[in-house]
Amino acid sequence: MTGGEHAVLHLEKVCKTYGAGETIVRALRDVDLEVRRGDFVAIIGPSGSGKSTLMNILGCLDIPTSGRYLFAGEDVMRMRDDQLAHIRNLRIGFVFQQFHLLKKLTAWRNVELPLLYRRASRRRETAMRALGMVGLDHRVDHTPNQLSGGQQQRVAIARALVTDPELILADEPTGNLDTTSTRDILAILEQLHKDGRTIVLITHDPEIASVAPRVVRISDGVLTEEAVGTAIELDGRRARAAKPRTARAPRRRAASPMIVEDAASA
Amino acid sequence: MTVLQTALTGLRAVRGNRLRSLLTALGILIGVGALIITVGIGLGTRTSIGSRISRLGTNLITVTPGSVTSGGVRTGLGSSTTLTMDDAAALGDRSVAPDVAGVAPVVSRNNAIMVAGPVTWTSSVTGSTPDWLLTNARYVDSGSFITNRDVRDHAHVAVLGPTTAANLFPGGNAIGSLVDIQHVPFRVIGILQPRGAQGLFNPDDLAVVPISTAQGELITGGSLTSVQRILVSADSRDAIDSATEEVDDLLLQTHRITDPAQADFTITTQASILSTLDATSTALTLLLAGVAGISLLVGGIGVMNIMLVSVTERIAEIGLRKALGARRSDILRQFLLEAAVISAVGGLLGVGLGGASTFALDRFTSLVTVFSPPVAAIGLMIAAGIGLVFGVLPALRAARLEPIVALRGS
């Protein structure tokens, strides 16, 4: 397979167009991208450049118009609706700019949601553990409107983590947050990365993108690789990220906490 | 998601939107309530008819003039004068009709004015023979009943129902007193035992006089020989069929009719009345149930309407659930069950409303109503079923939403 064993995401000449004829919008043009296990990639670009379009495709929420997209070696474009739902449930954790929490459910009920669709048992326990990882053990029974924006986004991250997915996709996760909360969220993402998670972070803010060892720029639907920091630093980070990769399988099964208790206050 | 989890999600959605859910369920509530009330009335009517008829005595065979045959309805059913005193006399012959225990020819008129001293009372007056007691399964409470001799002599004697007696003679001194019926003076010789009111018709409010006297002086336009109906009492319950046959044969013979389809009289037994009333009340029940069905239908459309609004409102939720891994079938089930839960809650309230109304009607009105638990259960199931059926369209719409479109919906 072209993607190689370790590629979680593999895109080849992926195009996405909206509409047709006069009003056609080419949101993605011949995008090639490979994300490996343990990578932390920031995708940066101005408004309207195609970031969300790319994120939807990476997250199996939408299908490319043309090209080739393999998720963990499997061809997404050949999948039926239910298979896509299955991948989203099992292997991807989403973090959205608008949090997308259900207003009427408490924090732990929100975190529980993905587990409901995979018929998991001991859901409360698992949800509690995920909330613990983002430092929200003391807010589990609060509804979203009883939580600050930063806390809400942490609940959303817990929800993304609860299924222990292979990929965490965050689309402008700090777009609606103040600087303190932004720092909290980024710290959590960095910690997840250190724990060996694969993370794709979408943002328009270069400063935020700088937390990621690897930055990819998108403009007008065209993707270009861009290095941040020195090559040595980058390699150093990669090496660090690569370590847990080998020890990954047994750890995942054990589902032990990945973040120190006070990650949120870091 | 398991069905239970989905149902719980549905319940939570219903609880979270209490007022709207209640308003949505209102149609279902009214429909199920109406169903239970109407079926309750239908069943009640049927049981009260049943008990009324068994009280009347099931051995009664009634012969009326005219007939309803395949040839169509003859005009003036019951008012033509094809039955005579001779017919009654012939039926009383034990050698010809061995299964007949008693025969009572009857003439009667409603709205007869009765005056006793200062009191005026309007009631019905019946002219008959001593067998009237036997055929109607009635008894004399005090005094005596009219005799064959009274009939022969055109005696001016009357037996009053207890209601009539109490109204005409509030002092209780009825027996031996005079009462003017349609300006003809009669002496009261007896008072009947009460039987109890039965709906609109009160069998305790009447006066019974010798048939000869009634024919001659009370029934205007009648003749001295024709009668309005003949009451025949069979020997026993088992003898009803053979007695009916004997009556039929004898009357066909005396009326010189060879084709039974051309008979100028109609024989009705209690059993046939029962089955007719039964059929009528069944038809009534079905009609009322149909009305309830229409309100359920309207309620279902209401549920569909609100569910469509709900789907539109919750597009973001649907998108999120899909992004988190809900399949189409999960979303479909969620909204179907939600509609079913709303409807079932409406149905439950409807059962409460219907049950309470049924008891209230039974208690505070003259209607007899019966609360039937199986009907309540069926009503509940219908309600939930309506939710499912009318939830299909909104649920399909929700299930078909594309996750990205839905997520952007917020």
Ligand SMILES: Nc1ncnc2c1ncn2[C@@H]1O[C@H](COP(=O)(O)OP(=O)(O)OP(=O)(O)O)[C@@H](O)[C@H]1O
């Ligand atoms: N459903 C759609 N139909 C038509 N055009 C669309 C649709 N979705 C996105 N586009 C267009 O595709 C291009 C890329 O949009 P996209 O939402 O991916 O941008 P973005 O980089 O996420 O921008 P922002 O930073 O503002 O969120 C834009 O020109 C947008 O107008």
Ligand SMILES: [Mg+2]
């Ligand atoms: Mg965007």
